[in-house]
Amino acid sequence: MDIGIETIVAIGFGASVGALVWAVRALRRERALTKRLKELLLQDRHTGLPGRAMLEQRIADLMSEKGAKGSEPFAVAVFFLPTYDALVSTYGRKTVQKILEHLWHELDERADWSISACVRSGAAQVAALVRMEDRDTLKQNVTNLLRHCEFLEFGGTTVHVTIQAGIYGLGLSSATPEKALTHAGLAAQHGAPVQFYSTGIRDTAAFENRIESCMRDGLRRQEFKIYYQPKYDIRTRKCIGAESLVRWDSRDLGFLMPGAFIDTFERTGFQLQLDYYIIGQVYRFQQNRRLAKLPLVPISVNQSRMHVGERAYIEHMQKMIEYFGTSDGIEIELTETAFDFSGKEQKKCAIEVVKALKEMGYSISMDDFGTGYSDFALLSLLPLDVMKIDRSLLLAAESSDRMHVLLKKAIELGHGLGMKVICEGIETVAQEHLLLASGCLFGQGFLYGKPMPEEEFEAFLAAHI
Known part of the structure; x- marks a missing residue:
């Protein structure tokens, strides 16, 4: 029910106090529900941490500012767990979610070259908006982070974590935030520990998708x-x-x-x-x-x-x-x-x-x-x-x-x-x-x-x- 302030005022003049109270409560419930829906859209469903929609908005805001101020050295980095399924089968889903949470905290709270980060647990990814003074420096920063997160301890168990990172420079084109994250994600799945996006990676990713779609039937046959x-x-x-x-x-x-x-x-x-x-x-x-x-x-x-x-x-x-x-x-x-x-x-x-x-x-x-x-x-x-x-x-x-x-x-x-x-x-x-x-x-x-x-x-x- 869509109840606006005009309706409440009208009720206040021509109806009982009980009806007025009901209308105010309904309005509060509606606003609370709307707020919660917005939060869900901006949060990762499994971890409760900032989700992709939030980061897309942050990138869009930055790109808008960049258009007004001129070129700025920023990039999008996606961190991917290539052995996600194996980690889940070995250590359980909760432990893998903790790995993603740990990586998010490292990016959001400790890495001074990272501006904002989000979690996409369903895609086994953590993404971040990062500063890129030059490619070599950013690559070294990302490499150091991967090494720091290679062995993590949860509940007395040390977990070996393989992470691959893909980077897409926001100065490459006028790509939308969604495409920037997609391109960085493709680079992350390319196989190298740290990989910058290129059109060749896009073609390779398309072939790898074909392999994934055929491999189980290939084994069955x-x-x-x-x-x-x-x-x-x-x-x-x-x-x-x-x-x-x-x-x-x-x-x-x-x-x-x-x-x-x-x-x-x-x-x-x-x-x-x-x-x-x-x-x-x-x-x-x-x-x-x-x-x-x-x-x-x-x-x-x-x-x-x-x-x-x-x-x-x-x-x-x-x-x-x-x-x-x-x-x-x-x-x-x-x-x-x-x-x-x-x-x-x-x-x-x-x-x-x-x-x-x-x-x-x-x-x-x-x-x-x-x-x-x-x-x-x-x-x-x-x-x-x-x-x-x-x-x-x-x-x-x-x-x-x-x-x-x-x-x-x-x-x-x-x-x-x-x-x-x-x-x-x-x-x-x-x-x-x-x-x-x-x-x-x-x-x-x-x-x-x-x-x-x-x-x-x-x-x-x-x-x-």
Whole structure:
């Protein structure tokens, strides 16, 4: 009911006091409701903090002032949680909301380069209107904030938080506040820790949206194909194992290499489902060879770092063994970055996961050793079976005597800890000779065999075991 002051005055002259009181109360209720609706439009629904509409209005006001005063150094920054779904499944929705609240407080109350901030919990975003004296300074400010928020503690639990930031300069065009936030959001989802918006990002975002729309149907239709790249004894050139790799033969997108879709899968958490599919296919391959009484070689399966914090991971891996009867011939390959030792909780969790996998009978391989993330604590605390030396260390050793010494010491270290040492990325005979001279007996690379589909790998095994 729309009751104005004229109505109240009329009632006051020609009606009872009770009617006048009723009209005044109705007017107050209407005004309170209107005020509450405005508040809801300006607040984030889950956190109660300022929402996107509020920030859009603040940007619009600033752009209006800027038009009157001339160009001003301002930008819009959007901070995005790329692993939002995985964080929710691991720590719960309330904890993730606390992460967004913490990020908002850092921007709104502590960052002197931030003017105003809002929360969009439904989009896993915090956005801010920020000062931009120059791109490099702003990028450094944002980078420092991401580092400061990388490990947060809630209720005694340390949470590793991956945040990506996108920036859109308000001086780029006459974009509306809504478009400025949208463009910054697209840049935030581009994969880099801090990214400025460009038209190329818009095109990339459109392709990533297509990937997201197709990936679940692609898994249901079994469009993801497993390729196998052989590992070999450099001395005898016999096949001693293989690494499983994935390719996506999409009905809608064509044939895609992992580089085209893995980042999107990691960002959305879909990589967890794909990992389970891949290891299931490798289990099936090994089981078929076992039933056919054919010789087996160990096959490594890459696992995303997100599994380290996944609640049901160990249970799922145990069920795989129960279904197929054994874990023989299955090697779990983890990169060094999967082991985050910056916090006590991460350290404890990583050790527990690897030890549990080892107790189940899985062989454990550390991938990408020597890429700059190495932590000797990993080698001393984790029951690792295989050390895979990254190709970059091999290439560096070809042209540097000092790097050659480091390569030899890394190989000696692996052997001294009882691990099999394999070097990946071998493409020349000279590299084989360098590795043999350094004490490495096993390798992987295009010189011996490229990744191949299952049928070709079956034939390859028959000729090279």
